[in-house]
Every structure is written in C-alpha cells, then in structure tokens.
C-alpha cells in the first residue's frame with residue numbers, strides 16, 4: 286500500500302523526543318521557546334508564538350487582530366473546515382469566497398466583491414503548497430492572515446511564506462511540511478504575537494479572559510525543532526517528486542500544477558482531471574495507492590450555500606496523489622504508471 290501521506294521520522298527525531306521525556310520537563314518550556322526563536326529566525330519575522338494546532342493558531346491570530354462579534358472574515362470555500370471553525374470561535378461571521386482555478390486558493394476578485402464595511406480580515410492559504418501572490422489581498426486594505434499550514438519552507442518574491450501578511454499561521458500536524466503530531470504557530474510582529482502568547486494560557490493570569498489552554502508540549506516542540514532543521518531537505522525532496530511526476534505525466538490527459546515562479550513546495554501534488562476524480566481514485570486504490578480529493582468538500586456545500594462555481598469545478602475535477610519526502614522514486618514511478626493507466630481508460 287502506498288499511503289496518501291506519511292511523515293519522515295528519523296532515529297534522531299526519536300532521540301530528541303526521548304531526551305525531553307527523560308528530562309521530565311515535558312510541558313511547555315525551553316523546547317517551545319527554542320522552537321519559537323528558530324521559527325522566527327527562519328521566516329525572518331520579529332516573533333513566533335507556538336500553540337496546540339493550526340486551527341487554534343488561526344483563532345488566536347484573529348483574536349490578536351481584534352476580530353470578534355459583528356465582524357466578517359473572508360475565507361475560501363475550497364479549503365479545509367478549520368478556517369470556518371476558527372472564525373466562528375471568535376464569534377465573527379465567515380464570508381466564503383469563490384476559488385481561483387489557477388492558485389486553488391481564493392479569488393482576489395471575488396474577495397474584493399464580497400468586502401463590506403464589517404470585513405476585519407482575510408485568510409489567504411497557500412493551498413496545497415502552491416505559493417500565492419499576496420499583493421492583491423494586501424490591496425484590500427484589511428489585515429491579511431497568511432495561512433502557511435501547507436507551505437512552510439516556501440518563498441515568493443524573496444519573502445518566506447509566513448512573512449508577507451499581517452500575521453502568518455503554521456501547522457505541525459502529522460502530514461504537514463514539518464510534523465509534530467499536532468501543533469501550530471502564529472508568526473509576525475512582536476506586538477501582535479505577544480497577544481497570542483498571552484491568550485494561550487489561563488493559569489495565574491491577569492486580566493481574567495478570554496483565555497484558553499492552547500499550549501504545545503516540549504515533547505512535540507522537540508520533534509518540530511528536529512524536523513525544522515530538515516525543512517530545506519523536505520522541500521527539495523517534494524520538488525524532486527513533483528518534477529518526476531511532471532516528467533511521467535506531461536503527455537497524459539490531465540492538468541498538472543504550473544510553477545513559473547519556482548516557488549511551490551508541493552505539500553500536495555494536485556492533478557486536474559476531465560472526469561470524476563472518484564473513478565480515478567478507485568482505480569488507484571485497486572492498485573494499492575491512496576489518492577484523495579484535496580478538499581473533503583467545499584465549505585459552501587457544508588453550509589448549503591450557492592454561488593461558488595469555481596470551487597464546485599475544483600471539487601469535481603481535482604485529485605491529490607501521494608507526494609511527501611518519505612516517498613521513494615520507485616513509488617513515484619508506480620503511482621505515475623497507475624495514473625497513466627487510469628487516465629488511458
């Protein structure tokens with residue numbers, strides 16, 4: 286079986302976590318503080334606050350920007366549910382934006398059309414590790430949260446992903462660019478990041494609230510640090526896999542991601558099909574290869590909304606095939622061969 290995702294864990298990763306466990310300093314402590322320093326240095330931002338997940342990072346980033354009841358936040362429809370939940374947990378209203386067929390993130394034009402005087406932020410993901418130009422979103426004149434859950438290690442126009450928006454958000458979930466099991470971070474100006482650090486704990490804190498327990502453990506931070514040290518190698522391997530897929534599937538009846546800026550980090554390798562992606566997914570599964578729709582279902586479908594034709598088309602036509610550093614060349618060739626056969630039918 287070739288799984289859709291598989292983290293790259295080395296003996297060194299194991300040793301670093303074991304050493305924290307042995308030390309008995311297992312809750313948030315020096316490993317979390319070191320991860321924050323290393324992440325901020327890596328992204329060229331003033332500060333980072335590490336938290337328990339990417340979803341919580343989004344929520345606390347919104348709160349740090351003062352988003353709350355009566356406010357609207359622009360988010361894509363073609364995205365995972367986390368963005369919607371983060372906005373509603375702040376008591377704000379998510380406003381869904383249709384997709385951009387090229388970037389697979391949200392359309393800047395549709396975002397502008399849905400802007401109102403209640404809009405307090407826009408969340409822009411680099412969907413599936415495809416780096417988006419933030420300029421048209423920054424021009425909307427509301428704070429931009431750059432969602433790098435799938436794009437850590439990428440850069441565009443010389444700026445690392447995470448450093449170009451008002452705040453950046455990362456995820457360290459098991460399948461992400463660096464894996465700690467769970468985990469996330471908010472990165473950006475020290476003044477805003479301090480608010481996240483302030484809000485993530487409740488014990489012996491003034492003022493009273495609102496607060497939560499959104500801390501990461503030192504065990505997870507040790508794993509994230511060990512992985513962060515290999516981020517460049519992870520990105521290089523993902524790009525090599527993408528190049529290999531391009532070489533194998535260039536002439537096949539499908540649409541491959543294009544990267545004129547050479548910026549993408551290929552958290553996923555997402556293919557455009559002229560047919561129902563489930564038929565190809567089923568053909569691959571019969572050969573022991575796990576492929577997935579890159580988005581479980583668009584948010585407008587979950588909410589029973591209409592008027593998202595581009596997101597609808599993406600949902601009907603895109604398939605994500607295995608692409609992660611632990612995938613060997615022989616496995617890439619096997620997936621590509623199975624794809625060619627499925628498409629040839």
Ligand SMILES: Cc1ncc(COP(=O)(O)O)c(C=O)c1O
Pocket residue numbers: 338339340341364365367368410432434435456457458467468469
């Ligand atoms: C674009 C995006 N943002 C945020 C998240 C949420 O991250 P987490 O799973 O760490 O809560 C995800 C998770 O898949 C994601 O893909």
